[in-house]
Amino acid sequence: MSHHTAQQPHATGPGAGNTSGWASGGTVFAGVLLVVEGVMGILQGIVAIARDDVYTRIGDYTYAFSLTTWGWIHLALGILIAVTGYGILSGAVWARITGIVLASLSVLLQFMFLPYQPIWGVVSIAIGLFVIWALATDRHHTANPAL
Template sequence: MAQTASPSGAHQTPSRKSHGGTAWATGGAMFAGVLLFVDGVLAILNGVVSIARDKVFTLNGSYTYQFTLTTWGWIHVAVGIVLVLTGIGIISGASWARWLGVAVAAISVVTNFMWLPYQPVWAVVVIAMGVFVIWSLLTDHRPRALR
C-alpha cells in the first residue's frame, strides 16, 4: 500500500475504510437494493403460481405453519410488492428505504422460514439473501449526502 506524506511530514498509510463504512458495506447497500427488488419480483411470481395452480407445490410432511397454497400465494404477492418498492427506494437513494429495507428483509426471512416445507432449497437461499441485505443496510454508514 502506498504511503502519503501528511502536512507534518510523517508518512501515513491510507485507510481501507471510506466514510466510516467498509467497502463491502458501501457497495453492499446498493447490491442490497437490487437483491430486494429481484427477491420481490420472484416472490410475486411465486405467489401468482401458488394462487393460480394449487398443485405446483407440495407440502413435505406436516408443519405447524400450514396455510392453503392460495393463502401463501397472497402472502408472497403482498411481501413481494413491498420488497420491489423498497428495493427501488434503496437504489434511488431514498432515506426512508434503508430502515424499511431492514424491516422488509426481516419479514421476508420469517416468511421464507415458514415456507421451508414447500421449497426448502429456495427458502434457504432467500433467507441467506435477507441476512446479507440486513447486514449491508445496517453497516452502511456513509453520510446521507453520499447515499
C-alpha cells in the same frame, strides 16, 4: 524519476469515514437483491394463487396455511420488497429502514414456507440476512451516525 503519491478522496458529511467499501457496495447490491427477491416473491405468489398443485408440502408442518393464502402473502410482500429495493437504489431515505424490516419479515416467512420450497427458502433466507447486514452496516447514507 518522479514519485506519485495516491491521494485518497476525503469523505465528507455525516457518518463519513465510518463505513467500509464492502458495506457501501453491499448497499447497492442489497437494493438489487431486494428488487430480484421482490419480483421472485411476486411470481411465487401468482403461481400459488393460480395453481394450488404447483407446490407440494414435505411432511406435516406447524405453519400450514393454504397455498392460496401463501400466494397472497408472497405477492403482497414481493410488491413491497421490490418497491423498497428500487427506493434503496434511488437513494430514498425511507428505504433503508424499510428494507431491514421487510428483509427480516421475509426471512421469517421463508422459514415458515420451507416445506413448500426448501432449497429456494434457504437461498432466500441467506439473501435476506445479507440484505439486513448490508443495510444495517452502511453508515454512509444516514444522517445519524449512531444508526
